Amino acid sequence: xxxxxxxxxxxxxxxxxxxxxxxxxxxxxxxxxxxxxxxxxxxxxxxxxxxxxxxxxxxxxxxxxxxxxxxxxxxxxxxxxxxxxxxxxxxxxxxxxxxxxxxxxxxxxxxxxxxxxxxxxx
Numbered sequence: 001x002x003x004x005x006x007x008x009x010x011x012x013x014x015x016x017x018x019x020x021x022x023x024x025x026x027x028x029x030x031x032x033x034x035x036x037x038x039x040x041x042x043x044x045x046x047x048x049x050x051x052x053x054x055x056x057x058x059x060x061x062x063x064x065x066x067x068x069x070x071x072x073x074x075x076x077x078x079x080x081x082x083x084x085x086x087x088x089x090x091x092x093x094x095x096x097x098x099x100x101x102x103x104x105x106x107x108x109x110x111x112x113x114x115x116x117x118x119x120x121x122x
Contacts, residue, residue: 038105045074045108048115056122065095067114073099073107 049071059067069092072079079096082089099107 041105041108041112044112048112051119052115055118059118063114063118065091067111068092069095069099070102070107070111070114072096073102074104074111076104 052067058064073096078100079093082093102110
């Protein structure tokens with residue numbers, strides 16, 4: 001059995017997240033005490049989340065899992081733990097668990113870097 005995140009799931013990644021998660025990320029960036037760098041980083045992060053859907057070549061499953069984990073952590077979201085028989089959900093959750101200790105801005109930057117690498121590889 002393959003634990004695949006399909007291209008459709010990757011493309012709908014930001015659409016599948018409740019708007020509240022994105023709203024919370026924007027509000028957090030807007031209320032930070034920095035010079036606007038968190039807002040700029042968030043803008044780049046959200047742009048990268050849309051750019052990843054335009055890739056002509058699908059990333060490997062491991063890259064998709066990494067992108068999923070970084071995206072969730074970059075929004076400060078905590079995914080629900082999947083049921084015992086949800087094998088794909090379990091792999092996605094485990095990928096996120098490996099990134100949950102990253103600061104939100106670090107996860108956003110890693111996500112942006114990963115998307116940039118994928119774009120260069122095309």
